[in-house]
Amino acid sequence: MNYLSPYQLKPYNFSITPAVGVTGSRGPSPAVKLLYKNILKTRFLGQVADFGAGIGLLSLPLTRHAKLVYSVEWDIRSFNALTKNIEDNSLTNIIPVFSDNLSQLSYFDQIIINAPVHLGREAILNMIHQAHQKMNYEQQLYFIAKRNFGAKWYHQYLKKLFKLVEVLDISGGFRTLCCSGKNNFSYPHYTRLISNRYKQRLYKFKTLPGIFSRKRIDPGSKILIEKVKPRGTLIDFGAGYGAMGVSLAEKCEKVIMSECNLTAFRCLWHNLGINEVDNCEICLSGNLYNYPPHLADFFIVNPPTHSGGNTADLIISEAHRLLKTGGQMLCVVFRPGSYYQRMKNLFENAEITAVNNYSIISSVKL
Template sequence: MPDSPLPEPSPHALPARPAEQFLIQQFSEGKLLPAAGDVLTTSLGRAQLAAALAASNQYNRVDCWYIDLYQANHARGDHPNPPASLNILCDPDPPEHQYDLAVLPLGRRGETELVRDQLQAFFNAMKIGGQLWVAVDNPTDKWVHEQILKLGVKPTIISGSDSIAYGCVKTAELKKQKNYGCEFAIRDRGRLLKVYSRPSVFSHRRIDPGARHLIDAMPIEAGMRVLDLGCGAGTVSLAAATAADQVTVHCIDSNSRAVQCVLAGAELNQLTNVTASVSDTGQIDAPGSFDLVLGNPPYYADFRIAELFMATAHKALRSGGRVVLVGKDEEWYTDQMPVLFHSIEIQPVKGYLVASGTRL
């Protein structure tokens, strides 16, 4: 049993997702065997489980690991005065540390390869004798159970009305490690470019059709300073960097793995004119200095990300600089782009559109 019950969340806090709430409940009731020491976890929401574990004063260190800075910063915002033991981290991989307890909440619609990647990473992060607990918001789950069995352990199972949890003790290191990163190639202007990608990065293992249309449309000229918004694995960035002489490309993405991947891709292609940084707000150095901004914003979130891309492009571009975005809703771009740009051009292309404009 825990030394004391886990604290109740603030009535104003965002509720935890079902699998995470199920784990909080099980720990609070003492149904999952607790372990003193250091904890690794992640969150489908705002680090609610990590905060509860840290507030219990049972653990020396509670690391809540995110891949995406947007999610990490929202979690930090929900815990402005965290317990001293709580660390909310954003990195491509968990810290290189050996933990006594690893806790992984999952959603039933999670990316298959990312789940396998996370399971392996969390298992590797445990000390021998450490405990791994995994929960998924699917009480009839079989697939996650199968993946845990592949780790060479037979888990304890705790079932709930909307989630199920699996627990196991690490008795040996994994005999085989799988590399979930991959390389693939794209062709542009007669040149073959190598791309490196990892699970959670857009778009993993292939070039997205929107990115291909953006590459075909981007007006790259010698000496240009180019900004790639939401670079993903870097297909657009690498193509831009090789499209003309003395071009420099800077890439930003909220996904820390995306930044890792585009820099790896630059190295694979022996490119020294590509830089990258993690950003979830469009923050860049040297605003007003770019000649061209490129972006392939996601087609969801009620255009909030597309709006951020346009605002960032306006801030980044010099006077007379050009923005080129790929989208799908012609009416929205027709209405919104003239607010910040002039000389608007919108060209339909195979179910997408390429929208461009010049900075006012």
């Protein structure tokens, strides 16, 4: 597991160890600070569910006030860091829950959602609907969203679901709400089935809210599928719901796909079945440390460029370690600068091919 340098989280001086590729490397966000301040205004904090807990920057301080905290997280990298932070601080009234839903929670008094705007509106609504479905009349939902990312729209939407929606705070560019008294509501159906034709075969993919490019195959992934000429063993790093790895599997002896998001991983597992692919090995992980070096002939990735340089370094170093001599790394990005330079530095070679506003960067292990 790739961890970053630990730091102290005030006011209780919790020791926090962040992870590569997830939020919280420099401390709690303004939204987390506002949520914490406003939640403490509640007279009674019983059993609290922090839905999308990340590495625990809100959950851990809440243990000083709540009877019990459920920290629900679906990114395996965040969850591993969350578990480590709980253990390092010897906390006993907090339970980490690795899940993308609330079905494992039998009861709670308050539930907290810090709207993950990077996952899109459907994912946020899905979280709200899950919370609403699990709540009774007396339970409370705390919700915060950025004012310039639809906070007012969510406010109006929540009024359809709850009898009382109280504005707790509108400072710092955020809107913090407390909702209670649930109304009856008919929940939408979120599952999508999209398709991609490759080499005269039609592939189908189930997708769900909160995963990358769920409404259509990402153009960058499509370009890489068409350009790569796979053979032997192929690694698809950050495979998502399987668009690249599943489509290319027929041309390979073996495909290894890794994915860190539990929702995407569940879709990936399903998509292997509906496309009748039997030469794939999938792992729920943010790295491939359990695999030996010199394993693969190809390493392909459509990387999350918003995750920063630490993630880029992790991906490229993993590719270099896992590739055989003569093996090739192929990376598709919108802006090649950062990945190109990093790949060139480590592999000592890199080429860029421009295709439809995207760049395919290729390096060969010497």
